[in-house]
Amino acid sequence: MDAAPGRYCFSCGGRLARDNPGSRCARCLHRGRLEQDEAPELPEHFWQTDQLRDAFAAQHIGLVSVAYRVNPHHRRPISQERLGRWLGLTQAQVSRIESSPPIRDLDRLTHWARTLRLPPHLLWFDLPGRPRPRPAAVTARQELSSRGTLMPVALVGGTLETIRSAALAFRAADRQLGGGRLYAVVVRFIQTEVTPQLVGHTYPPSAVFAAAASLTDMAGWLAYDDDRGDLAAQHFVQAFGLATAAGDQALSAQALVSQSHLALENDRPRDAVRLANAGLALVRDDPRCGALRSRLYAMKARGNALAGVSSECLTALRDAEQELACTAPGEHEWLSPFDEAALAAEAAICLRDLNDWNAAERQALRVLELRTPDRARSRAFTNLTLASVQLRRGDLDAACETGTRVLDAATHLASDRVVSQLRALGRRLEPHRGATTVDDLLGRVTATLPAHRTAEAP
Template sequence: MDRLSPNPREVVAGLLGDGRLLHACAERDMGAVFRMLNARGVSTRRIAAAVDITQGRLYDYMNGKSRVEKLTLFEQIADAFHIPGHLLGLARRSWEPAPTTAEHERTDRPPPDGDDLVAMDHFRSADRQTGGGRLYGAVVRHLSDRVAPRLVDIGSGPQVFAAAAALTEMAGWMAHDSGHDDRAAQHFACALPLARTSGDFPLAAHIAASSSHLALETGDVAAAVGWARTGLELAAQGPRIPALTARLHTMQARALAVASQRTPATHALEAAHRDLEASPAADHPWLSPFDAAALASESALILRDLELYDDALSYAEQAVALREAGRARSLALSRISLVDVHVRRGDLDSAVSVGHDLLSTSPTLGSVRVVQQLDGLRRLLEPHRGYLPVREYLARFDDARHARMLLLADLIPPSPGGTTA
């Protein structure tokens, strides 16, 4: 046996929070699993010996020339590398812990780990005020150091997979807030199979809603609609949480509005309002809140895209009024939407008035998303610079942006030669 080759069980343990491994297992693509092990230093000789196959056969699997088909070989692979049986569609392996409650008796999600919830709440609270750019590394380290090792602990239950899913989804949002949408998509892709493994359908639906939002932000309207529908299907399999289904209907409405599908977008938005207003909030430890302020903010965007500007204005003003002072990023985004609607309605004086309020946004707010939307707002105002109040505002805006970019230089590289990104 190769002495310098790492222990494959330890390598697998470190990969159980990786969506690529979970996807490969779900597809029963053992060639992909073997490639991942080899890429992390496990020699092909050690892999072949562990599962009792020749290196030639191993190379065939790794190169996609053939696939593992026999049940006995799947069992050998699971036992050799300690891949939990359910990930490969197998019965619980002899080395796995026995469940404290039979699977068919589980009617509710598992209780969350208290330490993970405390960490989640702390990260969430700080993120609302300081932005994801300052916290992304801390969340990823927490996942790597505190959560991932417990995914293979024989004493751990489904709640650990739920914690891993929730924190991975949070890392995705922080990556998105930092301007790294590709990285955000990878985190969301990792989070969903973890949530499915935990058996927490509301959490899985929540992650699908996040994927819908990201798809819309990156211009993939069809994927945004698809993810919202997937989320609604997942939500229907778990306990009813009106705020969750309201968020999913809202994401669906946003994508349909961008696609100029007026009637279905309106129906989806109406469903969101009905869900949020008809029932009291149901508690779920891992879901970030979707409240009246969030719905008002999203409604303003939907109605703006449908060119119903008077209705959009009403919701945009409501969103600003409902936002707490302690939620700097949400308040800034709501004000940006309000200025946007004022401009589209031709009310430049109101746009400038709210725009001045935006300049008070903390310059240290570590949100690339806010900076990008502020720059988009500047582009919207630029054609109106012939109007003196707009021209004066843009001069103040550029001064404030320069100061902001200096303070956020560690997060946002300055764009070459201009005030707009």
């Protein structure tokens, strides 16, 4: 077919046929239709992201699915609906698999692996006719085990690697899915994979107790994100006990951070400050805990801000900044991350509570500058802080525009806390009904947000 001079395919750069009025050649159009119907071939570097490696190591096909869909290689994230079409599943089924305990059925795992073209060497199961290569260490361990030789150290090491990888994968998925979809998964993992390692051993290693403390603290935050404060409190107390059993003062201090945060949410600023000070006393001289000390000072600052003690709040914020700036490499592996954006988010809340609107807005905008789009929940909470600042300053249009951004994000997050704070923003906007932007946002909130449910344990 004759080619049209001066017209080229938008995708491949080849010259377009004269009778082709579009912007892509027939070959690229065909390839595009195939990509809609089946998973594409992907380059080797696609599988090398930390999130995918951790998901594979956690042996959870749902977490692999999340990491696959949001991989930066895609021009835009793959939707659950599109992935479901490839797999012959509904969007709801994909969502349930991503947020439920791991699938163990080999036929279903094989279907996912073949459909998504998962590399066999990354899998934790064998595809029919394609056994995975066994590392020499694994082969030796299996051989010794078959001869009745006990290998407690090796087994514990392997368990720790699995727990470590699962924790990283859970944390990455939580940032994108929200606590409501992951709480039951993490609790089940603790019950089935972690707790058994704490019993039945003559000398359970402190490292397992440390891992259990970290995951239990994470479970508390997932419950808190799902608006289950009573469950969160129980997990935080359990995490402190496990950290004490591990002899790990840093993890004990982290559990106190979590309890301090919960005290703030329950309007108990003095308790929040007391718990933060207790945490600081535990990690006074630990060089690995600069970020943790910064987080503790941030909780102290928020408690003082809520109590209206401006000078103490600002002093604690300065201390938090100094600790974070002096954080040494080699951070404690089981501590939750705390970075510049996280500190800016806490500072924005402090300054809002002190009625310093301009400074609070600067800190909130700093968070949005630092947090990438995949950190959807973090950005949602920061936008909620920003909207509250804009509303208190009397800028209705800006507050509604910011609230709309949160509402758009909330439809993709399983976070009851985001929903409850959006509803609270709506209640504060009620007196301003009649303004077009307010009416539009309140109408969307009513139509979009799920009905409130009574929190129950899974």
